[in-house]
Structures are given as C-alpha cells and as structure tokens.
Amino acid sequence: MIDGQSPVPHDGPSPDAPHRLDPAGACQHAVNEELRARGAAVPILLPGDVPAYAITRHKELKDFVGHPDVAKNARHFAALQNGELPPDWPMGTLATIRGLVTADGDDHKRLRSLVTRAFTPRRVEAMRPVVHELTETLLDRLAAAAAADPDGVADLRRSFALPLPLSVICQLLGVDAEYQDRLHELSNEMVSTETVPERALAAKHEMMAVLSQVVAARLKSPGDDLTSALIASWDVGGGDSENDRTETSDRRSEQELIGTLLLMIIAGHETTLNLITNTVRALCNHRDQLDLVRSGAATWAEAVEETLRYDSPVSFFPFRYPTTDLTVDGTVIPKGAPVLVSYTSAGRDERAYGQGADRFDVTRRARHLSFGHGAHFCLGAQLARMEAVIALEGLFTRFPNLDLAVPDDRLIPHASFIGNSPVNLPITLTGRP
Numbered sequence: 110m111i112d113g114q115s116p117v118p119h120d121g122p123s124p125d126a127p128h129r130l131d132p133a134g135a136c137q138h139a140v141n142e143e144l145r146a147r148g149a150a151v152p153i154l155l156p157g158d159v160p161a162y163a164i165t166r167h168k169e170l171k172d173f174v175g176h177p178d179v180a181k182n183a184r185h186f187a188a189l190q191n192g193e194l195p196p197d198w199p200m201g202t203l204a205t206i207r208g209l210v211t212a213d214g215d216d217h218k219r220l221r222s223l224v225t226r227a228f229t230p231r232r233v234e235a236m237r238p239v240v241h242e243l244t245e246t247l248l249d250r251l252a253a254a255a256a257a258d259p260d261g262v263a264d265l266r267r268s269f270a271l272p273l274p275l276s277v278i279c280q281l282l283g284v285d286a287e288y289q290d291r292l293h294e295l296s297n298e299m300v301s302t303e304t305v306p307e308r309a310l311a312a313k314h315e316m317m318a319v320l321s322q323v324v325a326a327r328l329k330s331p332g333d334d335l336t337s338a339l340i341a342s343w344d345v346g347g348g349d350s351e352n353d354r355t356e357t358s359d360r361r362s363e364q365e366l367i368g369t370l371l372l373m374i375i376a377g378h379e380t381t382l383n384l385i386t387n388t389v390r391a392l393c394n395h396r397d398q399l400d401l402v403r404s405g406a407a408t409w410a411e412a413v414e415e416t417l418r419y420d421s422p423v424s425f426f427p428f429r430y431p432t433t434d435l436t437v438d439g440t441v442i443p444k445g446a447p448v449l450v451s452y453t454s455a456g457r458d459e460r461a462y463g464q465g466a467d468r469f470d471v472t473r474r475a476r477h478l479s480f481g482h483g484a485h486f487c488l489g490a491q492l493a494r495m496e497a498v499i500a501l502e503g504l505f506t507r508f509p510n511l512d513l514a515v516p517d518d519r520l521i522p523h524a525s526f527i528g529n530s531p532v533n534l535p536i537t538l539t540g541r542p
C-alpha cells in the first residue's frame with residue numbers, strides 16, 4: 110500500500126478540499142468516519158492553514174509508522190525549514206520539542222535505551238501497591254465529592270481519573286506533591302491544540318524550570334525514584350574527570366534528561382486520564398458489556414483493551430515526515446510534508462475490525478495500535494494498563510451502580526485533536542437519574 114516511487118503528483122486542485130482539523134476539539138469519530146471514506150491518506154489543514162496529511166486506516170498506519178523513509182525529527186519538516194511557517198505557529202512547540210518523540214535512528218535508540226535502563230518492568234510492577242492505595246483514597250474523594258453535591262453528581266475526571274495517573278507518575282519520578290496540580294495545568298497548555306503559542310512556550314519553560322529543580326534536588330540526594338535512576342543512566346553531573354566531559358556536554362545531557370522527564374509527565378498522565386475516562390464512559394453506555402465483566406465472562410483488562418481500540422485516548426498524533434515522496438493508498442505524500450497518524454480512526458477501521466468496528470465489545474480480543482507500533486512504541490504501556498485495570502475494578506466494585514449523570518450526547522469533547530476524551534465526565538454513584 111505504501112511505495113516510495115513517486116508517480117507524478119497531480120497539478121491543480123484535488124477533487125476533495127483538505128479537511129480542516131478543528132483545534133477546539135470535535136467528535137473524533139465523526140471526523141474519522143468522513144476521513145476514512147476519503148482514503149487511507151487524506152490531505153488536511155492544521156491550525157494556521159498549514160497543509161498536512163492524516164493516515165486514517167489500521168494497516169496503512171502500521172506500515173507508515175514502521176516505514177524506513179519516515180522520520181520524526183523536525184529537520185525533515187520542509188515548510189518549517191524553508192521558513193514558510195510564522196515563528197508563532199501554534200503547533201511549532203510540539204514539532205520542535207527535543208527528545209524521544211522527535212528523534213530518529215541511532216539518536217532515538219540511544220535516548221530510548223537510557224530510559225529503558227531505568228524505567229524497567231520491575232520498577233513499574235513495584236508501583237502496584239501504590240496504585241491500589243491511591244485508588245482507594247481517590248474512591249473516598251469521589252464519594253465525598255458526590256455527597257457534597259445536591260444532585261449527587263461528581264466529575265469522575267477531576268476527582269478520580271486525573272489525580273490517579275498524575276500522582277503515580279509524580280511519585281514514580283520523585284516529584285513532590287506540591288508541584289502536581291501546576292504540572293497538570295502546564296502540561297494541559299502544551300497539549301491543547303487551542304493554546305496560543307506564547308502560552309504553550311511559557312508553559313514549556315515553566316515546566317522545564319520545575320523539573321530542573323527536581324533534578325537538582327535528586328542530584329544532591331539521590332533516592333529510590335525514577336529520576337534518580339535516570340540521572341544515573343544519563344550520568345548527569347557525574348563527571349569527575351575534566352577529560353571525559355565538558356561543561357557543554359554536561360549541560361546538553363541535563364537538558365535532554367529534563368526534556369525526557371517533561372515528556373514522561375505529559376505522556377504519563379494525560380493519556381491514562383483519557384483511558385480511564387473513556388472506559389468508564391463506554392461501560393456506562395453499554396451496561397451489558399459491564400455485566401459481562403462483572404460475571405467473569407470478560408476481564409477488566411479486556412474492557413481496557415477494547416476501549417483502547419474503540420475510543421483511543423490519543424487521536425491525531427503529530428508529526429512524521431516522509432524523507433522521500435511516498436504513495437499511500439494512491440495519495441502522494443510529498444517529501445517533508447507533516448503527517449499525523451489517527452489512532453482513533455485506525456481503531457474503528459472496518460477493514461481491520463469488520464462491519465461492527467464501531468461496536469464496543471469486551472469479548473472482541475482484537476489487537477489495536479493505540480500504544481503505537483515499531484521503534485516509538487509507548488514506553489508506558491505496562492504502567493498505563495496496570496493503572497487502568499486497578500482503577501476500573503476498584504471503581505465498579507465499590508460503586509456498582511455508578512452511571513453517567515447526563516446523556517452521552519451532552520458530553521463536550523476536550524479542546525484538542527491530539528487527545529480524545531470529554532472535558533469532564535459527570536457521574537452519579539447511585540444510578541442514572
């Protein structure tokens with residue numbers, strides 16, 4: 110489906126005008142259905158009317174992200190390199206962020222191995238009792254929030270789905286609790302596709318400043334946390350011989366390390382927050398499926414996997430660039446064009462999952478791509494799965510009648526085409542009103 114030989118690109122306007130992605134957040138599934146009908150690779154317009162492409166189907170997405178002629182580093186982004194984008198282009202911060210998600214080849218392998226050396230399966234597993242304990246505390250907080258409301262309504266997102274992964278990633282990294290709320294606000298500014306560029310940049314700088322303090326504290330007194338392990342893996346501040354390191358290389362490693370921490374905070378909670386929210390929403394809207402899990406016919410883990418497919422927490426993920434003209438499903442994507450892969454769309458691709466692709470079925474046991482594929486496969490998949498399963502089981506065991514407090518069509522999508530979830534999830538613990 111993907112080939113590197115470039116047929117002559119057609120001149121003149123395409124029969125279909127490019128689809129303009131809505132930075133304020135639209136229903137991802139409605140957008141995707143329309144895009145999939147147009148093909149596996151579709152011209153789109155990003156904020157600021159920047160031309161780009163979206164990959165919409167499962168097989169083509171898998172092939173594209175694994176293709177040797179597809180890169181992630183912004184030095185391949187033709188319009189950016191040619192100075193065709195305004196300096197305050199809203200998505201510029203995301204495109205040029207330094208670290209794992211924008212590294213290719215050996216550079217990416219090096220960075221990734223520094224992280225995997227410290228972020229081991231054993232370290233994740235060691236968080237299990239912490240996740241259980243936090244879940245119990247937050248269930249109390251959820252009950253208190255509902256009890257305090259005259260209609261018994263609480264926002265599951267704010268009282269439960271957000272603080273759980275945020276506390277987990279902060280505890281894992283050894284970030285003090287006092288920074289948590291601010292880090293979430295800043296991370297939110299950075300991933301919102303509606304944020305004005307100055308705010309995104311200011312948020313990034315403030316986040317880097319907070320994380321510098323965390324690194325400085327851990328350098329002084331290392332602990333049993335992931336940041337200390339990452340510092341050891343990076344060898345930051347460890348140069349004892351003037352011959353083997355310079356101030357510049359030390360500074361560069363430190364910046365790289367702080368960039369990685371920043372990525373882990375954002376990736377480590379915004380996504381899991383959406384996964385927990387989307388799974389609760391799907392189970393409330395499909396009580397027969399919830400009953401299957403409760404009766405043991407399916408597991409909580411299967412409900413979580415089906416949600417990852419059916420309502421992926423990550424939607425249009427930026428950016429990749431072909432390093433040569435590539436043809437995907439008959440569409441020529443020119444060298445250097447920015448491409449977003451739509452995980453929400455791939456999850457409902459009828460070609461991959463059949464006619465009932467838009468049906469939520471916890472017994473489906475189908476593979477999905479929602480943690481990515483290939484060299485950039487999500488490093489936090491094990492942690493996210495563990496958190497979501499413990500959260501879901503705890504939630505529906507403590508509150509078997511938990512349900513949405515408003516009709517599903519009243520839920521408002523989050524202001525982003527990167528993340529996919531409603532902005533809040535009003536629930537009652539005593540059943541649908």
Ligand code: HEM
Nearest residue numbers: 209210376377380381384422479480481485487488489493
């Ligand atoms: C439900 C939760 C999560 C989802 C759906 C998710 C999804 C993804 C996806 C789709 C990618 C690949 C992006 C691409 O290149 O196309 C990715 C990469 C990544 N994720 Fe996650 N993620 C989740 C949770 C986490 C957590 C909890 C962490 C860290 C604690 C994390 C850390 C990362 C990192 C570091 C990368 C970059 C890997 C690389 O570029 O080599 N993620 N994630």
